[in-house]
Amino acid sequence: MSHLAAPPIAATETRRPGSAERRAMILAVAHELFLDQGFEGTSMSEVAARLGGSKGTLYAYFDSKEALFEALITDNCARMSAQLFEGPEDTGLEQRLLAIARGYIRLVTSDMAVRMIQILAAEARRRPELGRMFYEAGPAVALDRLSAIVAAAIADGTLDADDPRLAAETLLSLARGKLHLKRMLGQIPEPDEATIDACARRAVAQFLRLCRPIAP
Amino acid sequence: MSHLAAPPIAATETRRPGSAERRAMILAVAHELFLDQGFEGTSMSEVAARLGGSKGTLYAYFDSKEALFEALITDNCARMSAQLFEGPEDTGLEQRLLAIARGYIRLVTSDMAVRMIQILAAEARRRPELGRMFYEAGPAVALDRLSAIVAAAIADGTLDADDPRLAAETLLSLARGKLHLKRMLGQIPEPDEATIDACARRAVAQFLRLCRPIAP
DNA sequence: TATGCACCGTACCGTACAGTACGGTCAATC
DNA sequence: GATTGACCGTACTGTACGGTACGGTGCATA
Numbered sequence: 001m002s003h004l005a006a007p008p009i010a011a012t013e014t015r016r017p018g019s020a021e022r023r024a025m026i027l028a029v030a031h032e033l034f035l036d037q038g039f040e041g042t043s044m045s046e047v048a049a050r051l052g053g054s055k056g057t058l059y060a061y062f063d064s065k066e067a068l069f070e071a072l073i074t075d076n077c078a079r080m081s082a083q084l085f086e087g088p089e090d091t092g093l094e095q096r097l098l099a100i101a102r103g104y105i106r107l108v109t110s111d112m113a114v115r116m117i118q119i120l121a122a123e124a125r126r127r128p129e130l131g132r133m134f135y136e137a138g139p140a141v142a143l144d145r146l147s148a149i150v151a152a153a154i155a156d157g158t159l160d161a162d163d164p165r166l167a168a169e170t171l172l173s174l175a176r177g178k179l180h181l182k183r184m185l186g187q188i189p190e191p192d193e194a195t196i197d198a199c200a201r202r203a204v205a206q207f208l209r210l211c212r213p214i215a216p
Numbered sequence: 217m218s219h220l221a222a223p224p225i226a227a228t229e230t231r232r233p234g235s236a237e238r239r240a241m242i243l244a245v246a247h248e249l250f251l252d253q254g255f256e257g258t259s260m261s262e263v264a265a266r267l268g269g270s271k272g273t274l275y276a277y278f279d280s281k282e283a284l285f286e287a288l289i290t291d292n293c294a295r296m297s298a299q300l301f302e303g304p305e306d307t308g309l310e311q312r313l314l315a316i317a318r319g320y321i322r323l324v325t326s327d328m329a330v331r332m333i334q335i336l337a338a339e340a341r342r343r344p345e346l347g348r349m350f351y352e353a354g355p356a357v358a359l360d361r362l363s364a365i366v367a368a369a370i371a372d373g374t375l376d377a378d379d380p381r382l383a384a385e386t387l388l389s390l391a392r393g394k395l396h397l398k399r400m401l402g403q404i405p406e407p408d409e410a411t412i413d414a415c416a417r418r419a420v421a422q423f424l425r426l427c428r429p430i431a432p
Numbered sequence: 433t434a435t436g437c438a439c440c441g442t443a444c445c446g447t448a449c450a451g452t453a454c455g456g457t458c459a460a461t462c
Numbered sequence: 463g464a465t466t467g468a469c470c471g472t473a474c475t476g477t478a479c480g481g482t483a484c485g486g487t488g489c490a491t492a
Contacts, residue, residue, distance in 0.1 A: 022468090038338060040256040043449060054470050055451075065450070117400065122254060122338030124402030131401030139397060170422065173393045178385050181355060181392075184333065184400070185347030186340025206386065210422055238438090259479060270440045271481075281480070 023061055026051060030072045035115040039069055039123065073130050076116060077137035083107060084141050093153050094204060100149070101175045101200035104142045108176060111190050113138065114183050121184075143168055150211075160213035167211055174203035239277055242267060246288045251331040255285055255339060289346050292332060293353035299323060300357050309369050310420060316365070317391045317416035320358045324392060327406050329354065330399045337400075359384055366427075376429035383427055390419035 029051045033042045044065055048055045062068040084103055107113055120131045143165070150171075151164035161167040177199055182188045191199075245267045249258045260281055264271045278284040300319055323329055336347045362384035369375035370383075377383040393415055398404045407415075 019468095036341075038341075044451080045449075052470095054472085056453085056471090057469055059451070060468080118337040118340060121334040121400045121402075124334060124400070125252075125254075128402040131403060135398065135401055135403060139394070143394075169394055170390065173389050174386065176392075176397075177389050178355070178359075181396075182351065184337045184340070185351055186337075186344040187347055187351060206426055209426055235438095260481080261479075268440095270442085272441090272483090273439055275481070276438080 022057075026058065026061055026068070027072055027075055030068055031076065034069060034072055034119070035112065038119055039065075044068075070127075070130065073116070073120070073133060076112065077133050080107060080113065080134075081137045081141050084138070084145075093149070093158055094208065096149055097146075097171065097204045097207065098200055100142060100146050101171065101203050102196055104139075104172060105175050105179070105191075105196045105199055107138060107142075109179055109183050109191055109196070114190075117184060139172070142172060146171060157213065159211045161211045167207075170210065171203060171207040174206050175200060177203070238273075242274065242277055242284070243288055243291055246284055247292065250285060250288055250335070251328065254335050255281075260284075286343075286346065289332070289336070289349060292328065293349050296323060296329065296350075297353045297357050300354065300361075309365070309374055310424065312365055313362075313387065313420045313423065314416055316358060316362050317387065317419050318412055320355075320388060321391050321395070321407075321412045321415055323354060323358075325395055325399050325407055325412070330406075333400060355388070358388060362387060373429065375427045377427045383423075386426065387419060387423040390422050391416060393419070 026047070029047055030042075033047055033050060036042075044055055044058055047068075048058050051058070058068070062071060084107060116134060120127075120134050124131050146168035147165045150159060150161065150167050153159040154161055154164055154167075159167070179188070179191060179195075179199060183190075242263070245263055246258075249263055249266060252258075260271055260274060263284075264274050267274070274284070278287060300323060332350060336343075336350050340347050359381070363381045366375060366377065366383050366387075367380035370377055370380055375383070395404070395407060395411075395415060399406075
């Protein structure tokens with residue numbers, strides 16, 4: 001009936017039974033199902049079945065369906081940020097812009113991110129903080145990196161713009177293009193690497209035409 | 217048990233009882249509830265209650281919840297297209313571009329469109345054709361109008377670009393900016409007219425810098 | 433006044449799902 | 463060999479919803 005003894009040491013969360021691997025397994029299954037079928041479209045029984053376990057275990061690790069979902073989103077956002085930081089090169093300005101543009105397009109049109117946006121957008125009314133997590137972990141990260149690069153380029157005269165942040169936004173907007181909206185609405189499949197590259201190159205070229213200082 | 221006599225004249229749809237006004241009333245209520253709470257989040261009982269009617273009547277006008285939802289989307293898409301065609305002016309190029317950019321931003325960040333995208337995105341897996349309807353009725357319409365204007369401007373030398381359609385897409389991408397994504401994720405409220413105007417002006421200015429022919 | 437019809441109100445059916453309860457199994461630990 | 467605890471399997475509760483059935487009401491027309 002009542003808890004007689006408190007657990008010896010509280011872990012990062014409330015007292016929980018099992019191993020971190022088990023938790024990761026649950027999250028992996030949840031990832032697969034939630035991203036495929038959405039939040040409402042996925043039942044906890046389904047998660048348990050796919051896990052090869054029982055609902056009891058599920059609820060031992062996560063207090064509710066919502067809690068599991070939020071943990072999943074948190075997890076995925078962390079993964080996203082990490083992915084965006086891949087391959088920071090020490091090359092010229094154009095190459096660095098290209099790398100970021102490519103990474104940004106790749107991320108933002110990937111099946112995972114698109115599904116996340118689709119689901120988070122649908123839940124935006126009830127849980128805007130999840131949308132915020134996504135934005136901070138994805139687009140905001142790209143924007144920060146890009147702003148820094150642009151600011152440096154403005155400082156040494158390679159670029160010309162009033163506001164580095166606004167300029168960075170311009171490049172990302174050009175990079176997204178219509179790809180993103182069409183992806184969100186399920187009108188096109190995940191673009192291949194060639195398409196991503198073409199979009200990134202076009203965006204960077206346009207950006208440079210906008211922000212290259214006119215030769216004096 | 218069986219239908220003995222067919223109705224005298226089939227209306228635009230299958231034989232249906234009541235008036236077009238009644239249908240419109242149902243759609244109005246459905247609009248309010250579906251856009252506010254989403255498809256799964258809205259129950260037919262709720263629609264009937266808000267209507268001040270009964271579920272029986274609801275199902276007399278629409279075969280299923282899905283049918284009602286699709287009718288609503290169709291309805292809203294038609295309204296959207298109409299809205300985009302407001303105020304075609306006979307002014308200079310820049311003013312015409314500005315008008316379209318403003319109309320596009322206003323539409324694509326409006327509460328109605330954002331809610332529609334949020335809901336349609338969530339349903340994109342199961343019913344991509346609804347997403348297509350939205351795209352065709354909104355963004356594609358703006359793109360068509362803009363392409364025509366850009367093509368004409370290229371023809372008479374006012375603009376310089378290889379592909380008018382691609383150029384038009386560039387303008388729309390610049391216009392959307394980050395506003396759209398943040399709106400989708402529920403991070404910012406509907407922008408006011410001043411914000412819309414500022415975004416439109418910036419987008420058009422950048423577009424013209426990209427596509428103005430360099431003086432020979 | 434009688435007939436038909438759109439509509440209301442309500443009760444109902446079948447199903448699906450979140451969350452709980454509980455007995456039993458297996459492995460590690462003591 | 464006994465205890466502990468994570469876990470399974472299953473059954474269960476309560477609730478919500480899509481959709482149907484049906485008797486009754488009020489208005490229109492014949």
